[in-house]
Amino acid sequence: MILTAFLLGACQEKAPEKAAAPMPVEVDIITLEEEPVKLEVELPGRTTAYRVAEVRPQVNGIVKKRLFAEGSEVTAGELLYQIDPASYQARLDSAEAALAKAKAIEYSARLKAERYKTLDRTNAVSEMDLVEIDAGWKQSIADVASAEAALHGARINLDYTEVRAPIAGRIGKSMITEGALVTAQQSAPLAVIQQLNPLYVDVTQSSTELLRLKKDLSVGLLDNGEKTQSDVTILLEDGSEYEQKGSLEFSDLTVDQSTGTITLRAIVANPDENLLPGMFVRARVSKGLKQDAILIPAASLSRNSKGQAVVMLVNAQSTVESRIIDAGRNIGDNVLVNDGLTAGEQLITAGLQKIKQGVTVKAVEQQDALSDQIALKNQPDNSLTPAE
The missing domain is CATH 2.40.420.20 (conserved putative lor/sdh protein from methanococcus maripaludis s2 fold)
Structure with missing residues (x-):
């Protein structure tokens, strides 16, 4: 009876409720x-002087004076070194004397040729004598021209004893001192002058990315406006932004086979010369606008x-x-x-x-x-x- 009552009660129990749907x-x-x-890209690069001139002597001699302060600003044509001019002055004097002698000979030959031409009208001289006298006069004219050229060369060599700055810029340390012997067109420069304002920044970019950029510009995916040059912002080694903006000048025509990169050159103003050649910087180059x-x-x-x-x-x-x-x-x-x-x-x-x-x-x-x-x-x- 107890078992029957239990079974009947179990049958009367309600079925469990269905689980609620989960919340979203x-x-x-x-x-x-x-x-x-x-769109901009940051590329690593190094600064390069805008112009570099290595000062070398063009004549042989002993350096008598150095006339500049190392690390100073020099102007184009400024006197930097004085080479002993004594021997070159002597050669100039000799060339002047040789020219005077040649002119005197030419004067005598010209008068003689004119006299023979007068005598030839009366058949007082032979035709052969007239030809020889005229040829001698023309040779004396050539000797005068040769003496003038030698004088001009001697004057140039004397001027070369004054070694002057070929460009304006900042000059570095002097490689020689007074009393040193220098030779014409020697391999070692006397000093190096660098123009630091403006300054070049050479950076490298993947050739693949450069081709992609040109393709995007050609099909109109990027808008470069009316600019023919991209703006460049220089970031210094400490992460700060250089106050002067630059512009992209050109890209190299050859891809480096070892790295697959191409060199881009930007130019930036450097009035205070805060940037120096050889510094590591990052260049932020503007690539265009994607609308x-x-x-x-x-x-x-x-x-x-x-x-x-x-x-x-x-x-x-x-x-x-x-x-x-x-x-x-x-x-x-x-x-x-x-x-x-x-x-x-x-x-x-x-x-x-x-x-x-x-x-x-x-x-x-x-x-x-x-x-x-x-x-x-x-x-x-x-x-x-x-x-x-």
């Missing part, structure tokens, strides 16, 4: 927008097993959609999207570890994150290196 997962999203983005760029936070992007860039979106049905995109270069904390996303789509930026494709979610707009994205759109491109 809350995720942070941003609505994608197209914004104009100024319809889409930036996404780098944290919202992941990679699949094939290395493809993957993002999570919220579609019109409030469910999660996984999509493979073509991710470009990093710009600050964001990533430039080349293809795969359009303006107006909702990108999931937080809560990715709690969701998967097809899950229903509750989207919460991140206004602050979107503002940060727009504010960072002009940050330089740090993803590219010369070795890329």
